[in-house]
Amino acid sequence: MINVPFASVDVMHREIKDEMLEAFNRVYDNNWFIQGRECEEFEKEFAAYCGASYCVGCGNGLDALYLILRAYGIGKGDEVIVPSNTYIATALAVSYTGAKPIFVEPYIETFNINPGLIEAAVTDKTKAIMAVHLYGQPARMDEIKNVAKRYNLKVIEDSAQAHGATYKGIKTGALGDAAGFSLYPGKNLGALGDGGVIVTNDEELAKRCRALGNYGSDYKYHHIYKGNNSRLDELQAALLRVKLRSLDKWNKRRNEIAHMYIDGIDNENVILPVTDKDMTHVYHIFGIRTSKRDDLERYLSDKGIGTNKHYPIPMHLQGAYAELGFKEGDFPVAEEISKTELSMPMYYGMTDEEVSYVIDAVNSWR
Numbered sequence: 001m002i003n004v005p006f007a008s009v010d011v012m013h014r015e016i017k018d019e020m021l022e023a024f025n026r027v028y029d030n031n032w033f034i035q036g037r038e039c040e041e042f043e044k045e046f047a048a049y050c051g052a053s054y055c056v057g058c059g060n061g062l063d064a065l066y067l068i069l070r071a072y073g074i075g076k077g078d079e080v081i082v083p084s085n086t087y088i089a090t091a092l093a094v095s096y097t098g099a100k101p102i103f104v105e106p107y108i109e110t111f112n113i114n115p116g117l118i119e120a121a122v123t124d125k126t127k128a129i130m131a132v133h134l135y136g137q138p139a140r141m142d143e144i145k146n147v148a149k150r151y152n153l154k155v156i157e158d159s160a161q162a163h164g165a166t167y168k169g170i171k172t173g174a175l176g177d178a179a180g181f182s183l184y185p186g187k188n189l190g191a192l193g194d195g196g197v198i199v200t201n202d203e204e205l206a207k208r209c210r211a212l213g214n215y216g217s218d219y220k221y222h223h224i225y226k227g228n229n230s231r232l233d234e235l236q237a238a239l240l241r242v243k244l245r246s247l248d249k250w251n252k253r254r255n256e257i258a259h260m261y262i263d264g265i266d267n268e269n270v271i272l273p274v275t276d277k278d279m280t281h282v283y284h285i286f287g288i289r290t291s292k293r294d295d296l297e298r299y300l301s302d303k304g305i306g307t308n309k310h311y312p313i314p315m316h317l318q319g320a321y322a323e324l325g326f327k328e329g330d331f332p333v334a335e336e337i338s339k340t341e342l343s344m345p346m347y348y349g350m351t352d353e354e355v356s357y358v359i360d361a362v363n364s365w366r
């Protein structure tokens with residue numbers, strides 16, 4: 001038996017250790033820790049990576065989404081459309097502004113929001129659509145933008161899981177009006193702590209987000225908004241600059257692993273994830289589905305294979321959203337995913353032998 005963890009940064013971090021320590025030393029010796037050159041350079045480099053004009057560092061992915069919504073003036077009395085299947089941060093960002101998240105079901109095949117269902121959820125209070133690129137695959141942006149255009153809504157990308165993924169050749173971050181990225185350690189591009197960025201082509205929005213994340217200040221000791229303290233520090237920015245240089249290589253390996261899974265997994269009780277046309281996927285998560293999910297989880301665990309569930313309780317059934325008054329059956333697609341999805345091991349550094357071991361284990365499960 002070999003042990004295959006669900007995720008690991010071990011090989012990734014060993015390979016870049018010298019460059020990371022060099023970056024640490026640079027910040028350490030520079031004696032400047034917040035709002036300095038490293039963050040500025042990382043912002044430029046990440047904007048260029050996405051093919052967008054502006055990037056603003058902030059404290060985490062949740063704040064990135066929240067700051068964008070606030071910068072658009074979204075708040076109490078407004079509604080924002082979010083997929084019913086996503087990490088709860090997408091909805092919480094909306095709730096923090098005082099606005100209400102409105103859930104729309106995903107496609108079961110790709111796990112991403114079904115644009116054909118958005119129009120029915122639009123009311124005169126709707127201000128924006130959160131397009132989540134879940135598990136590393138872009139949402140169907142053209143269809144989403146068409147609905148948005150008809151009702152004059154902003155399209156905000158939740159790109160927390162999709163650094164480097166493309167839709168019709170364009171990278172996430174440059175697909176909507178603005179995008180929030182998480183740089184949480186486990187994401188495809190992760191800091192050694194919390195971090196986030198806002199990416200946009202809208203200069204005014206970028207300025208407002210920067211001020212809102214810096215105590216609402218556009219100029220030292222001038223406070224034009226009741227802002228937050230949410231900034232990307234110099235140390236994380238310096239480390240992220242090193243990591244950004246390898247992101248494409250890491251995403252490429254994730255794709256190789258995913259394609260080995262897709263070619264190799266052959267079990268009539270297992271449904272493989274689908275990549276939509278027009279997309280490149282970065283496989284933050286490789287999620288299979290099976291009606292006997294908990295049984296497969298145990299079976300793999302007994303063979304030393306780590307798995308995870310994204311996500312076991314859909315948002316509308318979470319205690320945090322009890323106020324919305326939903327019950328089991330209200331969002332059947334999200335509920336089906338929550339009961340059947342199982343995420344396979346996926347990380348840079350996973351060997352072909354380990355991938356084959358997982359494939360054989362899944363195929364031998366009855």
Ligand SMILES: *Cc1c(COP(=O)(O)O)cnc(C)c1O
Nearest residue numbers: 060061062087089090160182184
């Ligand atoms: C991780 C994640 C977030 C939140 O990012 P944090 O940096 O943890 O705040 C938001 N949305 C999605 C889809 C995520 O996966």
